[in-house]
Amino acid sequence: MHNNQAYTEFGTKNIGPHKWWHHRWAKIIFISFIVLTILAVTLSLVLKFAVFRPKKSEITTTTTTPPLTTTAPTSLASSSTIPTTTTQQSRWAYTGNMNYEREDHTACVLIDEKVLVAGGRNDAGSLNTVELYDPSTGFWTMTGSMNIARAEHAASILTNGKVLVTGGENDIGDILNSTELYDPSTATWTMTSSMNTARKEHTASVLTNGKILVTGGYNGTDYIKSVELYDPLTDTWTYTSDMNYQRAGYIQSVLTNGKVLVAGGLDDTHLNSAELYNPLTQTWTITNNMTHARWTPTASVLTNEKVLVAGGLTDDYVYNAELYDPSTETWTTTGSMNISREDHTASILINGDVLVAGGFSGGYLTASAELYHPSTETWITAGEMNIGRFGHTATVLINGKVLVAGGSNGGILNSTELYESFQIN
Template structure:
């Protein structure tokens, strides 16, 4: 009996350690599983919120823009689109010129004549070929002249007046593109410079106003008959003026605006010439006195007036429109820059390109008038600052800018818009 008891106790004693180890391995496995689970959770959180978290620049917020945001965005897009319009240099003229004239011929070439160089008055002329961008010397005029006028008539170029070495000129001459030569034509009845020239709807060429020695302004008017090459006088304007503008309207009348009278008196007066009756009628004045301004006939027949000088040293950025159907003036949005002795070109799309100016110094700025909205848009500046230059709308729609003055020096550089 004692042996059995001993055997049972020995058996029970030998099984006790085995049960304890089973429990220990079970605990170890459970703890390891918990630790691994916790580690996996921590690792996933680290991956989600630290390693793979999106950067601020990658976050896209889907929100509808406010009206102000849309306007700002549209303005930015407009500005970028405007900046795409730019200037490019082309070959320079053979002579530096200011106060010269430029005329687009029927073959698409551009004839530049006269002006003042850095030494003297010029009689030279040169041709720009838009297919090659090259300038070639052509026949010289019979008289050196600047602040003259030129116009295309019957395929030829008529040049009138201007100032020579001895003062204002009576002379006029015709350029024949086929022979590249000039010939004198009938002399005007009055010597004049800083006058206007206009091709009327009846084919006649009318010159008006101007100035002679001692700053005496003219109100005389005369007309050139291309068939006889003679000049005849017409009824005088109501006001003597020079540095004014003259625009042929759709109704065949001639609109004359502003300018300067004797003794530097700047004008806001306006008058209409009726070729059918040879009469001048004073109409509503502009809102500003202007000298050295521009006038552009828009596609709808209205006339856009820009800039100029209203008094000595006072330069304007204002603009106004003349409506021939009502005979009234309306102030429109001002230009971004004050300008005088600048250029304005009506482009093929109906907008108006304004370039350069003199406001105490020459400027390289340019801007576009949108005729459909009446607003001005910034345009990339020209490559050169200039005033008293010329701007010619080419047959391919580009605008050719030539010469002018900068720092009292005449320029020969040329650029294209």
């Protein structure tokens, strides 16, 4: 028993340490596994962020900016854009009154940017008074008077800066062939050689060679087809070839190719005929007829070299417009004005648009104005003048504004107003 016991105890004593080493090795293996895991994780992090970390120069950042689809985006501090709508606005405002009421006068922009208004008529008859408008002050001042009172005459700026006035009707109803020159440097008028034919309601154009081409008109009895040239260098008038048609109240435009286009007007009947004058050959040739006959329309040479003819009078007031293309010598209809009108004015603005203002519409005086956009061949309204008028002048100033002066609204006017367009975002 004792030996067995002893064996048992020995056995017990031998078996106990064997189990303990098993537990110890298990602990060692477990701890080692944890340590190795920690070391593996640490090594992985070190390799990722220290050894294989890219250099700054190798880092590329891509920023995507959304495309802009508006024509006028407003930029904010953030990366977003807000589209804005730009609209063109028109404004008419009174400026200084002329010293004299007048209609059927002329207006020219001088080299010093002032506007010279000459002659015309009021209730007392034709005028010889002349005045200057200063855009910088908005005031009118009197300057030297013409030697002869005249209305329904023509005025032309010569290449030397002087102003030539021709013909017209005096204060006792005589049709004139006299002409005179205004010298801005002395503010005086001097008589010059007379035309060969007395005429009013005619047209005068400055040719590319510096000469003045005077055509057509009315002599108190008949409409005229005779044409003459004034040479400023010799102060002489000479006849050139007659037009094919006698006419008054027509349009006349110097084309970019140097030729002169004449169209429409009145010769006992309303005309749609058109013809071209060639200064090189001093001859007239028939070109294609307008699509509509018209008397007292307006004509504007556009920046695309075409000629816009608008409005006028036939058996009724005309609201349609048409374009003459010098390259093909053809007429095509374009967008119609919003209202009919005749005895109105047309002005080519700095941006190439055409402003028409006033006149008669359907037998009634109108103060309305509208703009023609050559790029779209459309018309939009351009506000209203402060007063309806016909027989007025419209002059584009150097600052881009348009000066409308005088005319009549049943009574003859001395009021003047300015048109300007501006954009609102």
